[in-house]
Amino acid sequence: MLKRLLITGLTIAGALSFSIPxxxxxxxxxxxxxxxxxxxxxxxxxxxxxxxxxxxxxxxxxxxxxxxxxxxxVMLDESEKDLLARLVEAEAKGESYAGKVAVATVVLNRIESDRFPDTLYNVIYDGIQFSPVLNGTINDPAGQESKRAVQEALNYQGFDRESLFFYNPGKASSDYLSNQEVTTVIGNHVFLR
Known part of the structure; x- marks a missing residue:
């Protein structure tokens, strides 16, 4: 009995140690x-x-x-779409629908780029890339417009201008970004590659 319990415990522990994060x-x-x-x-x-x-x-x-x-x-499951929509909601609050689509597109482009991590979660939580991660607003629920913007960005892949960055020059400045190529300006955000 004790031997069987020990083998069962080791089997469960082994299975858990090989589980995917x-x-x-x-x-x-x-x-x-x-x-x-x-x-x-x-x-x-x-x-x-x-x-x-x-x-x-x-x-x-x-x-x-x-x-x-x-x-x-890039193909996202429902929980990943929700995470991206929450980021879009927090990053592009007060921006136009097109601006929200563009923010989601930047994140998708980063997943495909060799310059950034290759999963949505790792792109979003990559250091100090996004202020909503730092200030906690990424945990707030996304509105319907942000959810629609994520779906449109997913459908828009391949047709965009390959933007990898965006920022609001009224709120932030960056020597690094000032040396990047501007792809478009939408509302208060400048998009760059």
Whole structure:
């Protein structure tokens, strides 16, 4: 009896030690083309549009070849969408809907960039990147407009100007950001890459 209890306890402890951290969301961000597949079939498989799949891969035509690797847009689960919407709500409060979409787009672009961590959670909680993380407002619930803005940013991947930064020059200044290329200005935010 004692031996069985000890073995059971060790088995449970071993299983727990190999569990995946809660925020290590593994996403598949590439697809290897198989014989007989088309952009349409691949896009349908992942729930995205053919146009978005083409845009993410800088393709001007629908030609693909078996063995070719296609990048996929960032795909978020519901809890990740909520986290991003809360960040958008806190960062872009008082900004236009377009500004909220642009803030969400910056975060998605960072996930895809080699310059930043490759998960949503790690991008958002990467040091002192976002003031809502530092001041706790990221914990406030997101409004419907911020939630819609996140969904639009997800659908917009591949069509944007690859912004990786944004800031409000009325509230902050940065020598580093002043040396980056401005991609657009929306409301009080300047977006850069």
């Amino acid at each position: 809660a925020h290590a969301h593994a996403q598949q961000n590439v697809h290897t083309v198989q014989k007989g597949e088309s952009l349409y079939k691949i896009a349908n498989k992942y729930g995205i549009s053919t146009q978005q799949l083409q845009a993410v891969n800088d393709k001007n035509s629908a030609m693909i070849y078996p063995g070719e690797t296609l990048e996929l847009p």
